[in-house]
Amino acid sequence: MGLTHTSTEVDYGRPRPVLAFVLVLVVLGIAAGAILGMVALWPDSDKVPRGQNPYAAEGVSTVDGKVTGVEGFDCDSGGEGPDQQPSVPGQCARVSASTADEKASFTLDPGRYRAGIEVGDDIRMTRIQPAGETASFEFLDFKRGLPLIALAIVFAVLVALVAGMRGLFSLVGIGVTLLALTKFMLPAMLAGESPLAVAVVGSTAIMIVVLYLAHGVSIRTTSALFGTFAGIGLTALIGLWSTGWTNLSGVGTEDDQALMATVPALDLSGVVAATMVIAGLGVLNDVTVTQASAVWELRALRPAAGRGAVFASAMRIGRDHIASSVYTLVFAYAGSAMTVLLLITAYQRDLAEIATTEDIGQEIARTLVGAIGLVLAVPVTTALAVLMASKPLDEDEVDERAPVAEPA
Structure with missing residues (x-):
């Protein structure tokens, strides 16, 4: 050099x-x-701690979807949560979405609903299906890739x-x-x-x-x-x-x-x-x-x-x-x-x-x-x-x- x-x-x-x-x-x-x-x-690779991935537990996975419907409803959110902690007042939302294999639906809290979610948005959801039960979904995040x-x-x-x-x-x-x-x-x-x-x-x-x-x-x-x-x-x-x-x-x-x-x-x-x-x-x-x-x-x-x-x-x-x-x-x-x-x-x-x-x-x-x-x-x-x-x-x-x- x-x-x-x-x-x-x-x-x-x-x-x-x-x-x-x-x-x-x-x-x-x-x-x-x-x-x-x-x-x-x-x-050494075996000395690096690895915590449990919350989305890799049995019956839990993440799936991609597209929002197909958003409907607001009153969920009695008055601006005060547990232990008198402040929470966002307003309506919650029922959101429907489509994935590659199935239809999904979940409830969105007032804070996320007010932040904005629209039909056509690409999102990621947590899919939860314990053995022998019907799958349920939760909102995870928007796709921003x-x-x-x-x-x-x-x-x-x-x-x-x-x-x-x-x-x-x-x-x-x-x-x-x-x-x-x-x-x-x-x-x-x-x-x-x-x-x-x-x-x-x-x-x-x-x-x-x-x-x-x-x-x-x-x-x-x-x-x-x-x-x-x-x-x-x-x-x-x-x-x-x-x-x-x-x-x-x-x-x-x-x-x-x-x-x-x-x-x-x-x-x-x-x-x-x-x-x-x-x-x-x-x-x-x-x-x-x-x-x-x-x-x-x-x-x-x-x-x-x-x-x-x-x-x-x-x-x-x-x-x-x-x-x-x-x-x-x-x-x-x-x-x-x-x-x-x-x-x-x-x-x-x-x-x-x-x-x-x-x-x-x-x-x-x-x-x-x-x-x-x-x-x-x-x-x-x-x-x-x-x-x-x-x-x-x-x-x-x-x-x-x-x-x-x-x-x-």
Whole structure:
């Protein structure tokens, strides 16, 4: 593997084969360490707990159907459920549907009925038929496969058209990420391995593949990669410390409790720390690549500038990027938790009180730790990029030498 690049990136410096060779050795060493870590943490298939699939019990299955009729009726839903819990008031609905083999019918609660269901909708139903009894059906969900596939195709086409080969390679990187998550990281955590160790090793391996795929093999990309490694390490350490300091147990929702019941040996507190590393990878990657690119462009524009001047200029760019990236993290959480935030507002509960609960506190800590790791990664990446970029040229060299398309 050589640190060369086939793009038209311009660098005013001289070729640096020694630096390129040293970086190759360092990257290969880190990659080897990540591979060894994955081998050590790789779970045996028989050690991965498997809970009972509620739709695979005897007499229970899922079937596809199409809605053929919807009829509302009064089901005495007055807005209060068991234990005086609020429920959606209004009518229920009798829904009929057709499957490949039979006719089906089920009752829909007021909440789902008000959300919307119409004749012609494609749905999935739970079919329940105990031995010797007639089959009954329950609504499971709408079928969304085709729309989601269409959106994915549109996304992939646009990325390929706008970003070209780099866009295509980034799509391959998404596939690599999903593969690492589903085949290594999630099973390893379920098998009882340290969630944080799995997250760090898996994230390191993912970033090595993704960055070089999307941005090419070059010294510039390597500087961004080293900055990303620093961000991963800092986020992991801060996440581990903050999880213990804030007493985040990882048990905040019914899903968390169901997971704990299914996998009793799983360290949910460790999972919280692991998610702090994984959740911030995308923004961290964005920031480190941008900072490395900024340093290289500044060096090309100001070949005689000292390293301190280039660092200061790149950090001005980095400060703007930090501000926008922090907003990105906050808005991403606000958008994903909008239902919870609306419910809090409707209940008129004090925000300071809600913020300290387990489920909301997890998200706040995850956002803050990710932001801290991101902020610290900016000066680290910038400094590494400045050191690895070309040395400043003398004024007479700048006049004599034209830009050369050499390895970045």
